[in-house]
Amino acid sequence: MDDQTNEHEPKVKIKIENVFKIFGKHPERARKMLADGVSKDEILKKTGQVVGVADASFDVYDGETLVVMGLSGSGKSTLLRCVNRLIEPTYGRITVDGVDVVEMDTIELRELRRKKFGMVFQSFALFPHKTVVQNVEFGLEVQGIDAEVRRDKATRALDLVGLGGWGEYYPDNLSGGMKQRVGLARALAAEPDVLLMDEAFSALDPLIRTDMQDELLSLETQVKKTILFITHDLDEALKMGDRIVLMKDGGIEQIGTAEEILGKPASDYVARFVENVDITKVLTASDVMKKPTFVAFLRDGPRTALRRMRDAGLSGIYVVRQNHELVGYLSAERAAEAVKKEEKWIDHLIDGDDVPTAALDAPIRQIFPLVADAKMPVGVVDEKNILRGVIVRGSVLGALAERGEYND
Amino acid sequence: MTDLIPQIPLAAWIDAALSFTTTLLSPLTRAVSGVLSTGIRGMVDGLVFIPPWLFVIIAAAAAWKIAGRKVAILAALGMLLIWNLGLWRPMISTLSLVLISTLIAVAIGLPLGILAALNDRFFSFIRPILDFMQTLPAFVYLIPAIPFFGLGAVSAIMSTVIFSIPPAIRLTTLGIRQIDAELIEASDAFGSTTMQKLIKVQIPIATPTIMAGVNQTIMLSLSMVVIAAMIGAGGLGGEVWRAIQRLRAGAGFEAGIAVVILAMILDRITQKIGAGRQRSVVTGDADEKSDDTSETDAA
Numbered sequence: 162m163d164d165q166t167n168e169h170e171p172k173v174k175i176k177i178e179n180v181f182k183i184f185g186k187h188p189e190r191a192r193k194m195l196a197d198g199v200s201k202d203e204i205l206k207k208t209g210q211v212v213g214v215a216d217a218s219f220d221v222y223d224g225e226t227l228v229v230m231g232l233s234g235s236g237k238s239t240l241l242r243c244v245n246r247l248i249e250p251t252y253g254r255i256t257v258d259g260v261d262v263v264e265m266d267t268i269e270l271r272e273l274r275r276k277k278f279g280m281v282f283q284s285f286a287l288f289p290h291k292t293v294v295q296n297v298e299f300g301l302e303v304q305g306i307d308a309e310v311r312r313d314k315a316t317r318a319l320d321l322v323g324l325g326g327w328g329e330y331y332p333d334n335l336s337g338g339m340k341q342r343v344g345l346a347r348a349l350a351a352e353p354d355v356l357l358m359d360e361a362f363s364a365l366d367p368l369i370r371t372d373m374q375d376e377l378l379s380l381e382t383q384v385k386k387t388i389l390f391i392t393h394d395l396d397e398a399l400k401m402g403d404r405i406v407l408m409k410d411g412g413i414e415q416i417g418t419a420e421e422i423l424g425k426p427a428s429d430y431v432a433r434f435v436e437n438v439d440i441t442k443v444l445t446a447s448d449v450m451k452k453p454t455f456v457a458f459l460r461d462g463p464r465t466a467l468r469r470m471r472d473a474g475l476s477g478i479y480v481v482r483q484n485h486e487l488v489g490y491l492s493a494e495r496a497a498e499a500v501k502k503e504e505k506w507i508d509h510l511i512d513g514d515d516v517p518t519a520a521l522d523a524p525i526r527q528i529f530p531l532v533a534d535a536k537m538p539v540g541v542v543d544e545k546n547i548l549r550g551v552i553v554r555g556s557v558l559g560a561l562a563e564r565g566e567y568n569d
Numbered sequence: 570m571t572d573l574i575p576q577i578p579l580a581a582w583i584d585a586a587l588s589f590t591t592t593l594l595s596p597l598t599r600a601v602s603g604v605l606s607t608g609i610r611g612m613v614d615g616l617v618f619i620p621p622w623l624f625v626i627i628a629a630a631a632a633w634k635i636a637g638r639k640v641a642i643l644a645a646l647g648m649l650l651i652w653n654l655g656l657w658r659p660m661i662s663t664l665s666l667v668l669i670s671t672l673i674a675v676a677i678g679l680p681l682g683i684l685a686a687l688n689d690r691f692f693s694f695i696r697p698i699l700d701f702m703q704t705l706p707a708f709v710y711l712i713p714a715i716p717f718f719g720l721g722a723v724s725a726i727m728s729t730v731i732f733s734i735p736p737a738i739r740l741t742t743l744g745i746r747q748i749d750a751e752l753i754e755a756s757d758a759f760g761s762t763t764m765q766k767l768i769k770v771q772i773p774i775a776t777p778t779i780m781a782g783v784n785q786t787i788m789l790s791l792s793m794v795v796i797a798a799m800i801g802a803g804g805l806g807g808e809v810w811r812a813i814q815r816l817r818a819g820a821g822f823e824a825g826i827a828v829v830i831l832a833m834i835l836d837r838i839t840q841k842i843g844a845g846r847q848r849s850v851v852t853g854d855a856d857e858k859s860d861d862t863s864e865t866d867a868a
């Protein structure tokens with residue numbers, strides 16, 4: 162990422178700097194050839210060295226979900242395993258909360274793995290000889306935590322993933338989706354800061370997979386975690402990621418938000434990668450909306466409403482009732498007039514009829530025309546008409562619009 | 570040829586080397602010999618002290634618990650037949666030798682197997698040795714034991730242990746090495762120590778394979794203990810040996826059948842120990858539970 166400075170610069174949780182992983186006895190040769198721009202295939206042919214990760218650098222911010230995406234063999238798993246050193250990086254620096262991971266000795270590393278990381282695996286990696294709850298408490302068990310305490314925590318983690326009551330079963334008795342919930346519970350049980358998820362949902366059936374994605378998204382709101390999420394699936398990346406890292410042949414092609422990747426592909430490779438995906442079918446209003454951080458309440462005066470708009474730099478604001486039920490939209494113009502006339506209430510100023518709204522699960526294809534026509538953001542409401550989010554132009558839709566995908 | 574080149578005095582050299590090492594090691598071998606022969610005698614005396622009918626009941630009950638009704642019936646009938654044939658004491662003596670040999674073989678074999686699983690260099694060192702050992706005919710193992718421990722049960726146990734140890738090592742190594750790499754990664758990722766990983770993950774998951782190795786070790790022990798009658802191990806093998814020397818085919822058959830029965834009982838029981846213990850699963854009420862969750866993909 163560019164080092165653009167603004168006051169909202171998020172805290173860096175994991176910093177990855179010039180990390181290489183080269184499998185083979187002569188990594189220095191491969192590294193030199195990489196620097197000269199020789200391709201991974203060529204290097205393998207000439208030197209027998211396999212390039213796993215080539216000069217990866219990026220930050221993972223505290224609390225974000227960063228998706229690492231790329232085709233099979235692009236080095237995603239290797240990169241992820243460098244972070245908790247299941248694989249030793251050949252070169253480079255990785256810091257977690259400012260502490261160098263590569264320099265750690267065995268004991269420090271073990272402590273790091275116990276306290277900071279929870280890992281979820283593609284084929285679940287549940288221990289077949291342990292019950293569900295014993296699996297979940299594994300991380301706590303190796304920490305030597307008291308049996309009662311850890312059983313307690315494990316049970317709570319199971320409740321969190323919707324598997325309360327399944328603790329005494331063996332993994333063999335569970336379906337794929339349930340197994341991965343156990344995997345997730347095991348990763349959460351020790352309350353780590355970071356979840357490392359390696360294609361965690363790739364082995365699941367499409368329907369179950371969507372369920373699990375939604376579940377993880379809702380979990381994120383309950384337990385704030387930094388998530389490093391790996392997938393080879395662009396749809397999943399767009400849905401899950403606050404930001405996306407796109408890898409190719411061990412190197413990083415592009416880092417950015419979904420909008421940036423879709424709207425401004427950094428290379429032909431990325432452009433080709435994203436062009437085949439019909440995101441309009443995948444994403445719903447809830448995927449692209451932003452939290453309605455600034456709203457006015459019905460009983461606010463025009464002055465308050467106007468101040469809110471100014472603070473947020475908006476030319477209008479959604480007005481809601483106390484329970485966030487949507488009432489309508491108030492433009493800055495009208496609010497300013499009312500202030501001038503020293504009016505006390507805003508209810509008669511609110512535009513309630515022409516307000517564009519969409520349901521949470523509306524496919525974004527339906528939202529294109531709304532966004533294109535409306536002079537205000539589109540409000541996203543749930544079945545009780547509670548305002549849950551807003552969609553502004555310049556988000557994913559803007560990106561898609563640039564690609565001309567809404568012209569049908 | 571023998572005229573031109575004098576015969577190499579290999580036998581003399583080996584004798585010399587052996588007599589040197591046996592003298593050198595004699596304090597050690599004498600100690601081992603003392604412990605073992607006391608152990609064997611104690612065990613045989615103890616087991617013979619139990620009245621046969623009680624022994625049969627205990628053995629059948631244990632077989633039932635471990636391997637089910639069929640095996641229990643087999644064990645009971647088989648041992649009653651052996652008792653009836655007047656081979657009770659030789660059977661107990663053979664059983665004792667097998668159990669002691671197996672105990673020693675497993676006590677040495679498992680750690681070696683674990684070491685070979687965790688250490689590539691030790692693995693490539695020990696693998697050709699194990700391969701070689703399994704190509705040798707059984708009675709070859711008898712020869713080196715005699716100079717150290719003389720004729721008798723101790724030598725029999727020593728050669729039996731060496732003969733029967735390869736599967737215990739090999740299958741322990743195999744069982745640990747074939748564990749899914751993701752499970753090992755999971756164990757590491759949650760911060761287990763090498764020892765925790767071994768005890769909480771690797772050994773339990775490898776247990777069925779390890780027990781298959783133990784089963785093979787027991788069966789090899791039994792065959793070796795019978796052959797070791799040639800160096801005075803006694804027991805059922807001794808009965809067979811004596812019958813052969815006196816050309817009494819009938820008596821030889823009786824003892825042979827007793828060996829087969831013992832083999833079958835030991836095999837059936839130990840096969841079950843490893844396989845049966847895994848996953849005592851609660852399948853019965855899995856169906857009731859599925860209502861509590863949104864899962865619809867129950868396979």
Ligand SMILES: Nc1ncnc2c1ncn2[C@@H]1O[C@H](COP(=O)(O)OP(=O)(O)O)[C@@H](O)[C@H]1O
Nearest residue numbers: 184211212213232233234235236237238239240
């Ligand atoms: N242990 C290993 N030894 C040699 N090459 C490896 C090893 N692990 C991974 N690789 C190679 O590194 C590259 C990246 O692999 P991986 O990280 O598994 O990719 P992804 O997870 O993106 O599918 C691949 O070319 C793979 O063959």
Ligand SMILES: [Mg+2]
Nearest residue numbers: 237238239360
């Ligand atoms: Mg992978």
